[in-house]
Amino acid sequence: MSAVVRITIVDDHPLFREGVARSLREIGGFEIVGEGATAADAERLAGNGQQDVMLLDISMPGGGLQAAANILAKYPDQKIVILTVSEASADLALALKTGVRGYVLKGVRSSSLADILKCIAAGERYVSPMLSAQLLNELMQPATRKVDLIGQLSDREIGILSLVAEGLSNKEAAKRLFLQEKTIKHHMTRILAKLKVRNRTEAALLMHESKTKAS
Known part of the structure; x- marks a missing residue:
């Protein structure tokens, strides 16, 4: 240096x-x-x-x-x-x-x-x-195993969250899935509610943890 x-x-x-x-x-x-x-x-x-x-x-x-x-x-x-x-x-x-x-x-x-x-x-x-x-x-808090909530998502929601976890924006995810951006926003609102998280970053982190657990 x-x-x-x-x-x-x-x-x-x-x-x-x-x-x-x-x-x-x-x-x-x-x-x-x-x-x-x-x-x-x-x-x-x-x-x-x-x-x-x-x-x-x-x-x-x-x-x-x-x-x-x-x-x-x-x-x-x-x-x-x-x-x-x-x-x-x-x-x-x-x-x-x-x-x-x-x-x-x-x-x-x-x-x-x-x-x-x-x-x-x-x-x-x-x-x-x-x-x-x-x-x-x-x-240090007792584990709540939020990662298990991924199982509550539909196949479409998992597909959308996977793209978000890759760093894609709603617009980019919509283009990849041939959907409208407002449809992606609607799904993301439901995903956040199901996973009991505050934002996209926390949802993406759960997806990463779920994939790690499965491997």
């Missing part, structure tokens, strides 16, 4: 992206070598191989977690840090399973973020302490 940590920032909010870049430059010891706003941008920038650490948001076009999975499948040594507002344990768990090196909440102070990025560039890992404790607490 060079003395200067090279950073690529991918976030679909330009003002936030510019703010992070400016703060890191002012602190010193960092060089911003790439910026983007979508998952496609992240994958393209990863292919350039210029950065020591890549910062990814979750909620951006194409999905940050899906981008991380695609990048790490091609470039397993790439150090990725998720910088997000999401405090959902499902997002954290999926991010860690994907292989990211860090999960940081956007409310972090710029000086703390700088320290975290330097540690990750040096080979360490980091999870925001509050989220780490929250995830540990959930893991």
Whole structure:
């Protein structure tokens, strides 16, 4: 690793992206070598191989977690840090399973973020302490076996959820299945209710766990 940590920032909010870049430059010891706003941008920038650490948001076009999975499948040594507002344990768990090196909440102070990025560039890992404790607490609770709820889904719902778990949007899933987007939205509402989860990410995580259990 060079003395200067090279950073690529991918976030679909330009003002936030510019703010992070400016703060890191002012602190010193960092060089911003790439910026983007979508998952496609992240994958393209990863292919350039210029950065020591890549910062990814979750909620951006194409999905940050899906981008991380695609990048790490091609470039397993790439150090990725998720910088997000999401405090959902499902997002954290999926991010860690994907292989990211860090999960940081956007409310972090710029000086703390700088320290975290330097540690990750040096080979360490980091999870925001509050989220780490929250995830540990959930893991210590008696298992509810939510994964078994997958069996309540119809074949059509399982097919749709499988596509969502691959990272496809409602529009993309509709095109793949030759359905209307509003039909996919209707099915997803029923899927979330049946699985007793709050969002698509948690539903996708259950699907992944179900497949792992079956294998």
